[in-house]
Amino acid sequence: MIYCDELVKIYQADQVKVMALQGLDLEIKEGEMVAIIGKSGSGKSTLLNMIGGLETPSAGRLLIEGKDLSGNAWKNKDSYRKNTIGFVWQKPSRNLFSYLTVLDNVKAPMLFAGKKQKESKEKAMELLKQVGMDHYANKFPGQLSGGEQQRVAIAVALANDPLILLADEPTGAVDTKTSNQIFSLLQRLNREMGLTILIVTHDMSIADKVSRTVMISDGKISTEKIRRGLVDTEKIRQGQVDTEKIRRGQVDTEKICWAEVGEEKAEEYSVLDKARRVQLTEDILEAAGITTNKVKVEVIDGKVVITGEQES
Ligand SMILES: Nc1ncnc2c1ncn2[C@@H]1O[C@H](COP(=O)(O)OP(=O)(O)OP(=O)(O)O)[C@@H](O)[C@H]1O
Ligand SMILES: [Mg+2]
Structure with a gap:
């Protein structure tokens, strides 16, 4: 789904060149939920913006579903941003129009994409139900808490059925309990809709709950953590998974990711780059x-x- 090959991004600010990404390699498969961690300034947002079609790589290749996003040759970036990508930002105010109701916020991307009023309204209500915000449809963002606004923001991001949801510290501005709720919501969307999700987070309790965590340092992926012991909590609750078997490693847990069983089986890998360097x-x-x-x-x-x- 996402393929970054020696991706480089150089920003020029006041005569000074900043190399935000320095030859980053990353491959993400359809339906994966990946956490991206790393120090401030390591290039996390730059990577997300590039995958989201908001920035153009300075060098290297970026393929999304086999389509080349690098360079300026690609003409359909607008449609790509509208239809392939959903974005959730850290600041709730960046995600929503304050002068539109919750319902109109969710309708907006569909109307921009040329959908009819009626169809947009029905779909918006359905999405609001999914994120548990349908009863606030006629409120304005300013009347909601930060966590509630982020849930609406997720509904907005899903409005045009994106293939990839990019979330840049979506839980950065809310308390732990709300943060867990938002994370569970993303997890459910990933599981039920097969949505590919990239989530940038500083919150290790969240990064530890996904089956794959990549760490960026100095504009490159340095280490990856893969948790094979994670299992779908829903399936466990329904008794579909023998947790004992998982602990003994007798179940192919790669196919049934998520949850907290067998955390002890998490393995951390360092990434060897193409020049066989390791950080x-x-x-x-x-x-x-x-x-x-x-x-x-x-x-x-x-x-x-x-x-x-x-x-x-
Ligand atoms: N538009 C820009 N112009 C100039 N430099 C930029 C620009 N955007 C980012 N940078 C620089 O690129 C580097 C990577 O920035 P980026 O925002 O990707 O980091 P980050 O990992 O998201 O950090 P944080 O955790 O603080 O959000 C930083 O050194 C930053 O100052
Ligand atoms: Mg950032």
Whole structure:
């Protein structure tokens, strides 16, 4: 669904060039829900904006469903943004028009896309029901809490049946309980509608609940965490999944992602880039006591061992 190949983004600000993405490689399959984490300034929003067709890559390739989004050659970016992508931003005020009712906010993208009033209204009510906000249809955003506004924002993002939902810290401005509710909603949409979701978050309790977390540092994917032990809570509740079997690794859990069973099976992988480089994060260096910029790399008993330089 999403394929980034050595993606580079350079911003020019006051004579200074900022390399926001430095050759990022990433592949996301249809129906995946992926969390993107990383320090402030690491390039998370830049990546999302690029996938959302709001920014053009400076170099590298970006394919969405096989269509090339890199460069300016592609003419249908407008339609792509309207029909393929749904966006949810951190600030509720960026997602909604304050002078439109909740219902009109959800209708707006459909009307822009040329749908009829009646059809738009019916679909909007249906979406509001899905996010549990149908009883607030005639209120204005200012009359809702931050969490409620974000739920409406998700309905807006879904209005034109996007293939990909991009959420840039959608829970950044709400409390933990509300944040969990919003996350569960996204999880349900992913599971039930097969929506591909990319969610940027600082909240590790959320990042730990998806089956794949990628970490960006300095404009590249540095590590990935894949949780094979995650299982669909709904299926567990319905007794369709033998949790004991999962713990023993006898069920192909990749097919039934989500939930909290078997968290102990989460595995963290570092990503080898095309030039076979791997990034050692600060905490790894610190834990291994590596303080200089030279390391010895050896293969011992089939394992690659990296040792810090001996100080003389
Ligand atoms: N429009 C712009 N013009 C110039 N520099 C920019 C622009 N947008 C982003 N940058 C720079 O690119 C780098 C990556 O920014 P980005 O917003 O992608 O980071 P982020 O990971 O989303 O950070 P945060 O967690 O704070 O939202 C930063 O150094 C930022 O200052
Ligand atoms: Mg950001």
